[in-house]
Structures are given as structure tokens and as C-alpha cells.
Amino acid sequence: MSFGRARSRRWRDWSERGIRWSLFGASFFSVFVTFAILVVLARESYLFFGFDQVSIVEFFGSTEWNPLLGGTQHFGVWPLVCGTMLVTVIAACFALPIGLTAAVYLSEYAGPKTRATLKPALEVLAGIPTVVYGFFALTAITPLLQSISPRFGNYNAMSAGIAIGIMILPIVCSLSEDALRSVPRSLRDGAYALGGTKFDVSVKVVVPAALSGIVASFLLAMSRAIGETMIVALAAGGIAQMTAEPWAEVQTMTAYMVQIFLGDAPANGVEYASSYAVAAVLFCITLGFTLVGRYILKRFREEYE
């Protein structure tokens, strides 16, 4: 009896150890993925800068991006970064104010019944695939813009920007609302006790108290907008240029990668390799946004009991 018990105990210890290690292995896989991303991007970018046509100085210094057309190729990444930023800024101008007001409304004004209907609607908005927004931009927003002003071409930054704005709206709204709702009740009660109206309480007390969370939600949404691919591939066009005009056709970093991988460039060529370098730049920018957002959340969070 005792023998069997001892054996089962040893078996249990071993299986316990095995399970523990395999779970550790699973969690280590995510570290491995990060490692793979860094290695792949670094290695392929290194190969890209090994081509004769390319130099690091030109890549980060030149404002000409002309990788495909024959003749002299130019690899200055700024037009792509500029296009990405233009689209992102348009999206932010659209999504951040509306998202924040909707969040304030949901958290401070709306009754439980209104919230119960509006929140799922926003969740549906968040679950729609981005290619659907791209289709919407192309077939609904662009014609609308063209009817307002003929300056808008068939592909333009504005249309893609608005579609991305709609896409990130639920992210801004739900993350900001979380931040607003985590402000403790006592702060609101205090403000009301001092005679504040609902407006005073929400704008002068609750929003400032939740500011770190709101800013973090903005940054997270912006990083989503920068990395968004399908909308810009459908609606923003394919001309890499330095411009701030919203009706202009621009190419973003992600749209360039799509163009390359759709087969416009021969494999093993310099154009193909350039997409890895662009991906590395994209990765660094979005990582920067994520890290800054996380830092703000940690550093400037007001601690309440």
C-alpha cells in the first residue's frame, strides 16, 4: 500500500514538473517570436543596405522614394513616412475628439440602459475587418468627398484617413471610457458637493484625473492607425510623395509593402529587400508609440485609494 502510494507520489511530482516546464516553454515562445521579428528585420535590412544602389545615409536623408521605375532608383524613406503620418493625423483629427466625447458621454452622462445599447454597437464597430472599411472608403467616402470638392482624386489621403479614423474610434472610445470609469466616485462626489455641474465635474475633474489613460488610449490608437494596411492599400493610392495636402494621393509604408508583396517586384531584387527595411522602420515607430503610451500610463497615473 505504502509502496504504491510513494510511486504515485513520485509520478505526480514528475508530471507536475513536466507540466510546469511545458507551460514555461509556451510562455517563452512569445519571447522567441519577438526575437524572430528582430532578427528577421535586422538581417534583411542589413542585406538591403548591402546593395550598391542603397546607402543608410540616403535611406534616412533623402526625400525621394522611387524604387520601382527604371532608370535611377532612389531609396529615401521620408515620403513613405510622410504619407503614413498624413493619413494618421487625418484619422486622429477625426477619431480622437469624437472618441473622447463619446467616452465622456458613456461614462458620465448615459444611463445604464443607453450604455447597454451603445457599448455593444461600438464593439461591433471594433470587430469589423479593416478591409471592409477600405471598401467603404473607396465606394462611399471618396465619392462623397469628390462631390464636395473636385480636387479629390480617386485615391486620396483624406478618404483613407477618415476610414482609419472610423476604425480606431472604438479603440479610443472604449479605452478612454475605461480610464474615465476608473476615476473613483469620491472625486465626483466632492466636485458635486462644491456645486459643480455635470459639465464641470466631467471636464474639470474626471477628464484631468484620467488624463494618463486617455493619452495612452490616443497613442495606442495612433499606433494602430500607423500599422493599418488594407484601408490605405485600397483607398490612399500608390504615389510616394512628400505632401500635406489631404486630397493628394499618398503611399504609406504599409501600402508600399503590399505593392511589393503583390508581385510588382522580382524576388531577390533590391526593391524586394527594401520592403524589409520599410517594415523595420514601421516596427520601430509603432513600438515607440506603444512604449511611450505604456510609460505615460505608468508614470503619470494618479493613484487613488
Added chain:
Amino acid sequence: MTTPNLTEIVGRGTLRGNARRALSNRVFLWFCLVGTTLAILVLFALLFSIFLEGWSSVTWNFFDNFASRNPSASGIKGPLWGSVWVCAICAISALPLGIGTAIYLEEFAPRNRVTGFINLNIMNLAGVPSIVYGIIGLTAFARMFGGFGSASDPTVLLGYSYYDEYESMEGEVVRVKVSAIDRDGDRVEDGVQASLARWNIWVAHPAPRAPLLNNTQVEVLLDSDDGSDEWRTAIAHVEGSSVERSTAQSASFDIVEVSAANAMKPITQSREDSWWSVSLPFGSSVLAGGLTLMLVILPVVIISSQEALRAVPSSLRQGALALGSTRWQMVREMTLPAAIPGIMTGAILAMSRAIGEAAPLLVLGGFLLVFAVPENLMSDFTVLPLQIYNWAGRPQTSFHALAAGAIIVQLVVLLVFNGIAVFIRQKLQKNLS
């Protein structure tokens, strides 16, 4: 001496201030209402315009036809099954890995630097754009870092065969099966004929490697010139001795025979393999696609599972440990059953993200016109969002109606997924605290 009535002054001042503040309060309320309504209106405008445009194309034939250059004969059978295969592989690989990670981090891991680093790392992975995962999938799964030979050497991979593309004298695109070409004695495994035509590649890209030998009989695929989908196979006769491929922009092909059996009909995949057969590297197969999507949704699965586990009250754990159970027994008997509804909800929402993801798969394999349902792990595929992208990007409005129809199908699937998630959240979640 008449002193102004103090209360009167204060009262008046407060009254004015109060009126102003009441006004600003009301204005702000309206502002908020308009903002929120605008957000909801946008959603309805979007759904309504798509529904209006696409409703007519959702018919039974729409589900039973493959994609075609003729809009009225087009359907989503290929992408639909592609989505099913890819998402199944994604779920099978991502869910155990993600849930295992969450269990380790929440239940087993000591609170030390390594655990903190892994947590931070997962947060950062969640912020990586999906197209970057596509590039990683392309390099790591589709090509395996170039470690297993040659998926990327020849220009086009169709089905199981590698093809080089040339432009014939007549401007036709000609694809030459690589197995027909002696690559320094290093023959690529012979495959079956291609089932697929890649839509975008009309320009020939000669790969810079082995020469075409003189008078070789090669099997080629001809793009038919009448604008239909079909490719013809033909036996071609290569002239121009040992043309270096890098210079053979227009190698002259003497078409000696067009095999009538295959003429004017899609060549279907005929490899007889079991569904699990795998070859290295994965190429742009359903397996590579599923694993790439696994990378995309893994952080989402991990984070939502962690939250579900965190919501389990620690009294349950303490009770289990006090009764002498090991950590794993505690997880198996107490924590996991309590957290399963939350984990399932997160998993379903993550899968609905995987279904809608197009960018990484676009990077992985480009867009393919698929004329066959995937049959095994190495089959070529396309998915619903990619098909939508392709149709939406065309100038003809008849294709836009198809895209809208496919979007309707996609949204219905997502709605079902979300509905299941909400149902699980409502019904199965017990209040344990």
C-alpha cells in the same frame, strides 16, 4: 448709510454664473450626444451602404462558384474554404499556446524579472502591426529562412510546382515548370500541374539562375488570350541555346503542341495526398497562413486569458492548496474551470480577428485566384478578406457588388461569433466572489 445688500450681490453674481454654467452644461451634453450619435450613424451608414450594394449578389451560386474574371459567374467557394482551413489551423496552434502561456504567467510563474519581461514583451507584441507578422511568417514559415532550398528561387509557385515566367514573342505570358529545367543537376521535385493562376503577375520576371537548355521540351502554361480564366498547357520547344535566365526576358518559345485535353478548362489539383502531408519549406500554403495568423492573435489570446484567470478569486486557489493539491491540480480542478467562460470569450473574439485579417496573408502569398478547395496542409489558398480586397480594388462596379456580397457573408460570420461570445459571457459566467 445704505450698504448694498451683501446677499443680493452674491446672489446676483451666482445667478449669472449659474445660468452660464447651466448653459455650458447643456451645450456640452448636446455636444456629447452629437458625437456619440455621429459614431453610431457612421456604423449604420457603413452597414446600410454595403447591404444595399451587396444584397443582390448573395445567392446560392455565390457560395458554390469559384472566383472568375466574369463577375456574374463569380463566387466565394475558394476563399470561404480557405478561411475555414486557415482559421482551423490558427485556432489549433494559437489557443493551446496562448492559454498555456497565460496559465504559466498567472499561476506558476514566480514574480521576478523574467516574468515581468515576458509580460511586457507580450504587451509589446500586441502592438506590432499585423503586416509585420506577415513578413515574419513569410520568412520563417513560407521560406524557412531559405534553409530548405528553393521556394523563393523560381518566380512563381503554383500548386506544388515552381514556375518561371517568360514573355513569349507574341506577348503571351508563358510559365515554365522548373522541373523541366536542369538546375545544375539539382532537380526540383516534380509536381503536378498548377491549379491556380496568380492574377497580378502579367510581367515576366526571369529568375537569375540556371540556363534554359537548348531544344528542351518543357511544359508550359499559357495565358489564354480571350480574357477568360483558363490557362492552357502546352508542350513547348525552347530555342536559343542556354539562354541565361537573367537575360531571357523574351526567350523564344516554339509552341509545338497544345494538349487538347487540358485546353480551355481550369487545371485542377490532382495530387493524391493525405490531408496532413507536409513538405518543407511551407511555401504560401494553408499551414503557413494559419501559423502566421497564430502569431497575430497569440498576444490577444494570452492577454484575454490572463484577465480571465486573474478574475478568479484567490480564495479558490488557497482552498485547493490548503487541501494539499499541487499547483497543476489546483489549476486543473479549480482555476481553469472557473476561468473557462472568460477564456472562451477571449478566444472567440481573437478568432473573429483572425477571420478578418488580410494584410499578413497578402504578404505571405499575394493574391491567388483559387479554383479548388484546399485538400491538404500544403494547398494554396485565399481567404475571404483577401477576395474582398481584390474585388474592391477593381474599377468595375459589378465586382464592387461582389465585394459587398462577400462582406455581408463575412459580417454575418463575425456576428455569429460575437453572439456566441456574448452568450457564453452571459450564461456561463458564474459569480464566484
